[in-house]
Amino acid sequence: MALQSSILHLARKNLLQESCKQFLLQAHGLHKSTASGSLEIAAHSQADLKEENLVSPAVEGLKETTVKTLQEMPGPSTFSNLVEFFYRDGFSRIHEIQTEHSQKYGKIFKSRFGPQLVVSIADRDLVAHVLRSEGATPQRGNMESWKEYRDMRGRSTGLISAEGDEWLKMRSVLRQLIMRPKDVSAFSPDVNDVVVDLVKRVKTLRSQQDDGQTVLNINDLFFNYAMEGVATILYETRLGCLENEIPKMSQEYIAALHLMFSSFKTTMYAGAIPKWLRPMIPKPWEEFCSSWDGLFKFSQIHVDKKLSDIKKKMNKGEEVKGGLLTHMLVTREMNLEEIYANMTEMLLAGVDTTSFTLSWSTYLLARHPTIQQEIFEEVDRVLGGRAPTGEDVAYLPLIRGLVKETLRLFPVLPGNGRVTQDDLIVGGYFIPKGTQLALCHYSTSMDEENFLRPGEFRPDRWIRKDASDRVDNFGSIPFGYGIRSCIGRRIAELEMHLALTQLLQKFHIEVSSQTTDVHAKTHGLLCPGAPINLRFVDRK
Numbered sequence: 001m002a003l004q005s006s007i008l009h010l011a012r013k014n015l016l017q018e019s020c021k022q023f024l025l026q027a028h029g030l031h032k033s034t035a036s037g038s039l040e041i042a043a044h045s046q047a048d049l050k051e052e053n054l055v056s057p058a059v060e061g062l063k064e065t066t067v068k069t070l071q072e073m074p075g076p077s078t079f080s081n082l083v084e085f086f087y088r089d090g091f092s093r094i095h096e097i098q099t100e101h102s103q104k105y106g107k108i109f110k111s112r113f114g115p116q117l118v119v120s121i122a123d124r125d126l127v128a129h130v131l132r133s134e135g136a137t138p139q140r141g142n143m144e145s146w147k148e149y150r151d152m153r154g155r156s157t158g159l160i161s162a163e164g165d166e167w168l169k170m171r172s173v174l175r176q177l178i179m180r181p182k183d184v185s186a187f188s189p190d191v192n193d194v195v196v197d198l199v200k201r202v203k204t205l206r207s208q209q210d211d212g213q214t215v216l217n218i219n220d221l222f223f224n225y226a227m228e229g230v231a232t233i234l235y236e237t238r239l240g241c242l243e244n245e246i247p248k249m250s251q252e253y254i255a256a257l258h259l260m261f262s263s264f265k266t267t268m269y270a271g272a273i274p275k276w277l278r279p280m281i282p283k284p285w286e287e288f289c290s291s292w293d294g295l296f297k298f299s300q301i302h303v304d305k306k307l308s309d310i311k312k313k314m315n316k317g318e319e320v321k322g323g324l325l326t327h328m329l330v331t332r333e334m335n336l337e338e339i340y341a342n343m344t345e346m347l348l349a350g351v352d353t354t355s356f357t358l359s360w361s362t363y364l365l366a367r368h369p370t371i372q373q374e375i376f377e378e379v380d381r382v383l384g385g386r387a388p389t390g391e392d393v394a395y396l397p398l399i400r401g402l403v404k405e406t407l408r409l410f411p412v413l414p415g416n417g418r419v420t421q422d423d424l425i426v427g428g429y430f431i432p433k434g435t436q437l438a439l440c441h442y443s444t445s446m447d448e449e450n451f452l453r454p455g456e457f458r459p460d461r462w463i464r465k466d467a468s469d470r471v472d473n474f475g476s477i478p479f480g481y482g483i484r485s486c487i488g489r490r491i492a493e494l495e496m497h498l499a500l501t502q503l504l505q506k507f508h509i510e511v512s513s514q515t516t517d518v519h520a521k522t523h524g525l526l527c528p529g530a531p532i533n534l535r536f537v538d539r540k
């Protein structure tokens with residue numbers, strides 16, 4: 001009864017007519033998914049639906065249909081979750097658990113992590129429905145520890161940690177600058193300079209091995225490349241991460257970043273160590289704060305230096321020209337603290353994500369020499385030996401397919417979070433406002449309903465678009481979708497496309513005999529569970 005009255009209230013507010021309508025369509029088996037992922041009414045005209053009373057006001061429709069409550073939703077018990085996560089190292093297998101649980105409990109299920117209830121959604125259309133129902137300021141959730149640190153130190157939040165209007169304001173500024181491929185393509189020459197150093201570094205590292213061809217733990221190299229690349233764009237400066245001797249300041253930043261991720265699990269994922277426990281277990285929180293201190297300090301030094309250069313130029317009456325940071329400092333659409341915070345958070349978000357994807361891409365190429373040859377031939381046909389630019393990428397569909405396929409098989413963020421900002425009906429369940437949702441991207445990426453033979457590495461599936469490969473829909477959305485999706489997507493793509501193209505132009509990539517099968521593990525992000533060692537053999 002209580003549920004019925006809240007549904008009526010919801011319908012009266014007229015907030016979720018669309019979601020109710022879609023639920024009704026689903027409940028009556030009348031929807032099918034289009035290639036673009038939208039829910040479409042199959043074989044029924046609007047008139048047919050009117051007759052069936054389906055497009056009549058949501059309230060009437062709901063009277064006829066049973067909407068289930070969260071209590072009725074299946075899912076693992078709190079105890080089995082505890083065993084799974086704390087005794088069977090479930091944190092590093094979160095991506096696999098998504099799939100196991102969705103097979104066992106269905107494509108929407110609930111789990112409890114201590115006091116936190118999480119509703120997981122492992123269905124392409126339901127994920128689409130949730131993301132399309134988002135309001136103006138979607139909330140990801142679980143950012144309390146980030147916020148607490150910022151409040152404690154009097155720092156601003158950045159895009160990742162901000163919510164509401166504060167987030168919207170910063171997002172509006174940044175999206176004008178780095179969301180359009182055309183704008184980001186202008187950074188191609190700078191990124192290509194970094195790629196030149198990446199190739200040099202490959203040559204140096206392989207010369208240090210007995211066979212003269214192996215680069216050990218390729219992710220270390222790509223980590224430094226990603227950091228150098230993203231800093232080139234964000235700070236308009238080179239950090240020297242691909243040099244033989246990495247400057248001390250950059251080394252300190254790298255250490256802070258590693259510390260950040262090692263304390264990530266305890267402070268963020270597990271819902272944070274409760275404050276009252278901190279005096280007894282102080283180390284994780286102390287490490288978390290000290291890593292943030294290091295990250296902020298690094299950004300602040302670079303931002304302040306740029307600001308002082310700009311001031312000097314202005315004082316001399318010279319014209320101030322520059323890239324992203326210069327623009328932000330001159331226009332002051334954000335205040336200085338907001339600039340520090342966004343530079344810090346974007347650098348943090350842009351390093352491991354890109355480096356893990358590059359590690360997997362090269363690993364997959366090495367494991368699939370025939371596919372590698374096909375991609376190389378495309379590159380060779382389009383570019384010959386010349387270095388690519390951002391604009392060239394449009395003519396390199398297999399390079400784009402390589403990155404998409406890598407991110408489908410190894411989505412860096414295997415799941416994403418949302419806190420519902422209104423009551424919502426998803427998959428036939430009533431989900432009250434304020435519920436934490438987990439969108440299971442790994443699971444949908446590996447679902448054979450979405451991708452033909454999902455375990456296979458086939459970059460060309462993104463070009464051929466077989467009916468059985470639902471490439472245009474929400475099966476694989478590694479950068480998220482909509483207004484709160486990844487703001488660095490175009491930067492990451494540029495860095496990865498340019499690096500992979502040039503590595504293929506220069507080298508034949510092979511698996512080293514020191515590398516066995518590498519599986520993914522979740523450590524905050526989905527990363528290689530063992531070092532990937534590859535051979536870079538010069539192409540004739």
Ligand code: HEM
Nearest residue numbers: 159346349350353354413478479480481484485486488492
């Ligand atoms: C392979 C590379 C990358 C992947 C797969 C990736 C993926 C993602 C995902 C899934 C989200 C969450 C989206 C959502 O909640 O809907 C996200 C958010 C974000 N990413 Fe990325 N990312 C990558 C690279 C980057 C880079 C290079 C930057 C910075 C230059 C960056 C900056 C951000 C920021 C600031 C957010 C928060 C956006 C907001 O809340 O408004 N990412 N990313």
